[in-house]
Amino acid sequence: MVDNKLIISSSPQWRDNESIPKIMWTVNATLVPIWAFSIYLYGFPAFWITFLAIISAIITEHIITKLLHKPSTISDGSAVVTGILLAFNLPPDVPFWIPIIGSFVAIAIGKQIFGGLGNNPLNPALVGRAFLMASWPVEMTSKWLAPHGGTLSGLTLQGFTGATPLNIYKINLAAIKADTTEINIAATKAINGLYANWQKLFIGNIGGCIGETSALLILLGGLFLIYKKYIDWRVPFTYILTVGFLGWMFGGYQGLFSGNFLFHIFSGGLFLGAFYMLTDMVTSPITKKGRIIFAAGAGVIAITIRLAGGYPEGVSYSILLMNLVVPLIDRYVKPTKFGEVKNEK
Amino acid sequence: MALFKKYTFKGGVHPDDRKNLSSGQAIEIMPPPKIAYIPVQQHIGAPATILVKPGDEVKKGQLIAQASGFVSANIHSSINGIVKKIENLNTPIGRKSQTIIIERNDESETDFDEQHIENLDKKYIIEKIKEAGIVGLGGATFPTHVKLSPPPGKSIDTLIINGAECEPYLTCDYRIMIEKTEDFLKGVMLLKTALEVDNVYIGIEKNKPDAIHKLTEATANLPIKVIGLEVKYPQGAEKQLIYAILKKEVPSGGLPLDVGVVVQNVGTAYAIYEAIYKNKNLYERVLTVSGEGIKNPKNLLVRIGTPIAEVIEYCGGLKDDTIKVINGGPMMGIAIFDLNVPVIKGTSGILALTKEQTAIYEEHNCISCGRCVDVCPMNLVPTMIMKNIKKDFTEETEKYGAMDCIECGSCAYVCPAKINLVHYIRLAKSTIIANRRKAQQTKGASNG
Numbered sequence: 001m002v003d004n005k006l007i008i009s010s011s012p013q014w015r016d017n018e019s020i021p022k023i024m025w026t027v028n029a030t031l032v033p034i035w036a037f038s039i040y041l042y043g044f045p046a047f048w049i050t051f052l053a054i055i056s057a058i059i060t061e062h063i064i065t066k067l068l069h070k071p072s073t074i075s076d077g078s079a080v081v082t083g084i085l086l087a088f089n090l091p092p093d094v095p096f097w098i099p100i101i102g103s104f105v106a107i108a109i110g111k112q113i114f115g116g117l118g119n120n121p122l123n124p125a126l127v128g129r130a131f132l133m134a135s136w137p138v139e140m141t142s143k144w145l146a147p148h149g150g151t152l153s154g155l156t157l158q159g160f161t162g163a164t165p166l167n168i169y170k171i172n173l174a175a176i177k178a179d180t181t182e183i184n185i186a187a188t189k190a191i192n193g194l195y196a197n198w199q200k201l202f203i204g205n206i207g208g209c210i211g212e213t214s215a216l217l218i219l220l221g222g223l224f225l226i227y228k229k230y231i232d233w234r235v236p237f238t239y240i241l242t243v244g245f246l247g248w249m250f251g252g253y254q255g256l257f258s259g260n261f262l263f264h265i266f267s268g269g270l271f272l273g274a275f276y277m278l279t280d281m282v283t284s285p286i287t288k289k290g291r292i293i294f295a296a297g298a299g300v301i302a303i304t305i306r307l308a309g310g311y312p313e314g315v316s317y318s319i320l321l322m323n324l325v326v327p328l329i330d331r332y333v334k335p336t337k338f339g340e341v342k343n344e345k
Numbered sequence: 346m347a348l349f350k351k352y353t354f355k356g357g358v359h360p361d362d363r364k365n366l367s368s369g370q371a372i373e374i375m376p377p378p379k380i381a382y383i384p385v386q387q388h389i390g391a392p393a394t395i396l397v398k399p400g401d402e403v404k405k406g407q408l409i410a411q412a413s414g415f416v417s418a419n420i421h422s423s424i425n426g427i428v429k430k431i432e433n434l435n436t437p438i439g440r441k442s443q444t445i446i447i448e449r450n451d452e453s454e455t456d457f458d459e460q461h462i463e464n465l466d467k468k469y470i471i472e473k474i475k476e477a478g479i480v481g482l483g484g485a486t487f488p489t490h491v492k493l494s495p496p497p498g499k500s501i502d503t504l505i506i507n508g509a510e511c512e513p514y515l516t517c518d519y520r521i522m523i524e525k526t527e528d529f530l531k532g533v534m535l536l537k538t539a540l541e542v543d544n545v546y547i548g549i550e551k552n553k554p555d556a557i558h559k560l561t562e563a564t565a566n567l568p569i570k571v572i573g574l575e576v577k578y579p580q581g582a583e584k585q586l587i588y589a590i591l592k593k594e595v596p597s598g599g600l601p602l603d604v605g606v607v608v609q610n611v612g613t614a615y616a617i618y619e620a621i622y623k624n625k626n627l628y629e630r631v632l633t634v635s636g637e638g639i640k641n642p643k644n645l646l647v648r649i650g651t652p653i654a655e656v657i658e659y660c661g662g663l664k665d666d667t668i669k670v671i672n673g674g675p676m677m678g679i680a681i682f683d684l685n686v687p688v689i690k691g692t693s694g695i696l697a698l699t700k701e702q703t704a705i706y707e708e709h710n711c712i713s714c715g716r717c718v719d720v721c722p723m724n725l726v727p728t729m730i731m732k733n734i735k736k737d738f739t740e741e742t743e744k745y746g747a748m749d750c751i752e753c754g755s756c757a758y759v760c761p762a763k764i765n766l767v768h769y770i771r772l773a774k775s776t777i778i779a780n781r782r783k784a785q786q787t788k789g790a791s792n793g
Binding site for chain 2: 005006007008009010011012013014015016018019020022023076115116117118119229232281282283284285286287288291330334335336337338339340
């Protein structure tokens with residue numbers, strides 16, 4: 001008899017095999033191909049910057065848990081996710097201390113200060129990025145590298161190669177609206193060139209942050225996570241469709257419905273944000289209906305920043321802003337209980 | 346009826362059913378124990394009143410404790426013997442109960458044979474069920490005669506026999522359905538007469554195709570419909586079963602009879618057959634002894650009061666890596682710390698799990714993944730109930746539907762943070778009930 005060794009616990013008496021480390025390490029695994037592709041595109045800096053971000057995230061997590069006399073949580077994989085995602089949101093040629101400070105802020109202020117994984121109201125990686133954007137705007141917006149065998153914008157037009165696609169789009173859209181005929185022709189040409197380049201944007205051999213350029217690889221990783229039920233398909237699809245639709249509706253230079261759907265969804269960090277950051281379980285609503293509201297709201301904010309805000313890209317702020325609304329959404333969007341008395345007809 | 350109609354419900358989980366460990370084992374009769382420990386509280390409701398004292402001689406099937414009040418059940422001796430002692434002992438459901446300890450003597454046992462019965466009426470059947478001490482044998486142990494006596498004003502039009510057996514490992518209802526098909530169906534027809542209903546369904550999960558096949562054939566000339574249910578836990582929960590078959594939602598806080606339905610379990614129907622056709626009181630039951638920690642898994646007919654240790658020994662004993670023994674199934678069953686507790690009316694299974702299947706789970710912060718929300722068959726938000734009761738926000742937990750929880754365990758089963766959600770919801774429920782009682786008392790005091 002093994003009488004004296006029996007475990008007593010509240011039912012259920014067994015559990016399935018999912019766990020937080022399993023989820024987090026799977027997410028990490030799906031990020032590896034994207035990282036590998038970025039190294040192909042930008043060379044050694046893409047490896048180096050991401051590596052530093054991961055190491056800084058792990059060390060920060062370890063030190064803080066030690067200081068708080070809590071068990072170290074680095075093995076659950078969430079600090080690594082934060083490190084990779086922070087790096088993926090950085091231009092490839094930033095100085096080495098940028099990812100180190102970024103990951104430190106992401107883990108310390110984005111996550112641990114609230115009590116660790118599960119208690120953070122905002123996506124930690126984006127907190128780190130927002131901090132860097134506010135503190136070192138020049139480094140964060142100019143340290144681009146042209147991808148392997150191409151130009152930063154994907155265009156070969158003279159004068160339109162040294163900026164990211166969304167930047168060129170924004171400047172030229174403004175120029176067309178200001179309506180100076182000479183500039184107008186060149187600007188129109190540039191924008192049409194960007195639109196025609198959607199395949200390049202989709203595959204990712206184009207300039208941008210380290211991990212954001214390949215919509216294709218992000219989509220594959222994201223679909224795998226959807227298949228594993230680690231993320232809810234409603235979030236990325238609602239977000240991407242909202243941005244694409246509103247971009248098509250308001251983003252053109254010939255009035256309503258003259259924008260380009262594909263350009264808006266494949267450019268910038270939309271796919272990375274949609275599949276890997278907006279879907280962060282901790283900072284998105286817990287009900288399906290809530291998640292649709294959340295993702296649509298983020299889509300509206302992202303396209304508003306792209307078309308009318310001060311930055312060329314609005315993905316990270318759209319996510320941070322909607323993260324703040326999550327508790328409110330969770331409070332008001334509750335599923336209808338089974339057997340809840342329906343209104344008498 | 347549409348060919349592709351699916352009988353199922355929203356939410357739920359798909360644990361590995363592990364039924365093949367014992368599903369091939371025919372029901373075996375376990376010899377009566379030397380000493381039977383018979384608790385007087387084996388059912389929901391008031392404990393039965395003890396009728397015997399130490400030194401009394403009792404016979405198998407003899408009434409030894411009588412139902413006290415309407416919601417209570419008779420208790421019978423399961424062996425011929427002498428009452429030794431009456432003590433307050435542990436039961437397998439984690440509570441203590443007054444227990445009548447009977448030592449078997451050598452007196453030969455009389456068998457109960459089937460008699461020819463005619464002109465059965467509703468009243469007689471219900472009275473007989475009450476006499477025999479029959480309770481819900483699926484594990485809920487609610488006195489059956491109470492369920493069959495709806496309060497005035499409620500009309501019942503449908504009887505559903507629950508053959509879903511959605512708990513993993515358990516195969517006792519399945520064995521009854523395929524081995525005792527005719528007798529079981531007689532029990533179902535008795536229930537139909539007792540309830541005076543026209544619609545009778547037997548719901549069986551599709552992982553038991555031979556049971557569906559056999560019963561469909563056997564009911565060809567009977568007013569009973571056999572339904573193949575989609576395989577999903579908790580398909581056998583009353584409200585989910587009714588929804589799957591009839592697409593009717595039992596109102597929140599209500600009972601199946603609010604939608605005109607009574608649900609009875611397979612084992613209960615069989616016990617009713619025995620009570621009426623064989624004049625046999627409920628002193629034994631079929632249960633499954635299984636799990637990777639049991640050497641020879643079996644389906645057994647066991648006397649009530651047999652110590653669980655003896656049942657396990659009869660099945661070859663426990664393997665060394667057993668770390669948990671359960672009364673019931675792995676989803677809703679209760680872990681046992683003392684193997685000397687007896688088999689009671691509600692013991693549908695005795696399971697031994699090894700460290701391959703279970704562990705001591707360490708709780709992590711909730712990461713708001715929403716899995717508990719997706720699987721909750723009652724459409725609740727388990728994690729919000731947990732978070733609120735931790736902060737003592739009892740009223741909030743009520744708003745989140747804590748009282749509607751059926752404790753099926755689906756939420757905790759899928760939780761990647763391994764939070765004991767059901768445990769917290771039970772805490773919320775008992776706090777809500779305690780608060781209500783307090784409120785009533787204060788009201789009573791101020792009125793008085």
